[in-house]
Amino acid sequence: MSFFKKIFSSEKKETLDKGLEKSKTNFFDKLSKAVAGKSKVDDDVLDNLEEILVSSDVGVNTTLKIITRIEERVEKDKYLGTAELNKILREEIAGLLSETNSGEDTEFKIPENKKPYVIMVVGVNGAGKTTTIGKLAYQFKKQGLNVVLGAADTFRAAAIDQLQVWADRVDVPIVKQEMGSDPASVAFDALESGVSQNADVIIIDTAGRLHNKINLMNELTKVKRVMQKVVGDAPHDVLLVLDGSTGQNAFEQAKQFTAATEVTSLAVTKLDGTAKGGVVIGISDQFKIPVKYIGVGEGINDLQVFNKYEFVDSFFK
Numbered sequence: 001m002s003f004f005k006k007i008f009s010s011e012k013k014e015t016l017d018k019g020l021e022k023s024k025t026n027f028f029d030k031l032s033k034a035v036a037g038k039s040k041v042d043d044d045v046l047d048n049l050e051e052i053l054v055s056s057d058v059g060v061n062t063t064l065k066i067i068t069r070i071e072e073r074v075e076k077d078k079y080l081g082t083a084e085l086n087k088i089l090r091e092e093i094a095g096l097l098s099e100t101n102s103g104e105d106t107e108f109k110i111p112e113n114k115k116p117y118v119i120m121v122v123g124v125n126g127a128g129k130t131t132t133i134g135k136l137a138y139q140f141k142k143q144g145l146n147v148v149l150g151a152a153d154t155f156r157a158a159a160i161d162q163l164q165v166w167a168d169r170v171d172v173p174i175v176k177q178e179m180g181s182d183p184a185s186v187a188f189d190a191l192e193s194g195v196s197q198n199a200d201v202i203i204i205d206t207a208g209r210l211h212n213k214i215n216l217m218n219e220l221t222k223v224k225r226v227m228q229k230v231v232g233d234a235p236h237d238v239l240l241v242l243d244g245s246t247g248q249n250a251f252e253q254a255k256q257f258t259a260a261t262e263v264t265s266l267a268v269t270k271l272d273g274t275a276k277g278g279v280v281i282g283i284s285d286q287f288k289i290p291v292k293y294i295g296v297g298e299g300i301n302d303l304q305v306f307n308k309y310e311f312v313d314s315f316f317k
């Protein structure tokens, strides 16, 4: 490993550790209370563990899966000490995450034969869409790629302005129109402009209104259809941004968006400052969609490519 890579990884690790601190403290405080005075994993411990996982926003279905797997191990081992519980949980959670996340990545590499690579970003207002797009643009630019942004969230003037702020900050071109114009038309322009500029990546912001599933579905379908007039297989990635600090509400949003369009990857934001980090485990398991990025701070560097090993290591350190 190069010296630079080592420094970068240790910085990434520090940010991740700091970002997950609240979730960890919450989880392990409860876990240590649950096993206090017990040497063996018994029904009581498992009941408590179930409650802790649910209250850590892992979600009921995923919690039951984890508990069943631990029960099976208890059954096999006969005597499973509480001291081993931490290690077992870590193994089971890593196993669950492996079902959806290949996740050894430290950086997302754009496939060679997909240029321009088009990312359509969806999610409700306030989930951290704009910030995530800005941070992503910065990461791609650091990789030496040409990035173009498309401000297709035309529903609110502030959304266009905010994306412009990020475009200026990262120093990448942005394609935008007036507030209220047709999002599909902005997406079309952005792709045309990207193709003519020989862009490597085009990131399209979309409106996050959820008041009506049919409207949302129609709008996203239209944006996709119109983009395909310029780049036949666009979008290559439909990235759903979820606010991790909303816990169960993030599950609800994932449900609504996956019903409205095909979502191919997830970004879970605001994991710093929340005790609900377990949401990453549950959402990835329930929706069988890989978590590609996690947001662990407001800074430009605080979006990390999700790596299941790093995540579990940081959580169970």
Ligand SMILES: Nc1nc2c(ncn2[C@@H]2O[C@H](COP(=O)(O)OP(=O)(O)OP(=O)(O)O)[C@@H](O)[C@H]2O)c(=O)[nH]1
Pocket: 123, 124, 125, 126, 127, 128, 129, 130, 131, 132, 158, 159, 162, 208, 269, 270, 271, 272, 273, 294, 295, 296, 297, 298, 302
């Ligand atoms: N702490 C923290 N804050 C974040 C993170 N990601 C985004 N935010 C903050 O969340 C707030 C909302 O983010 P935006 O990017 O504006 O959200 P949006 O989804 O684009 O919402 P609209 O602009 O309202 O459409 C901002 O104050 C961001 O700085 C994160 O990973 N950690």
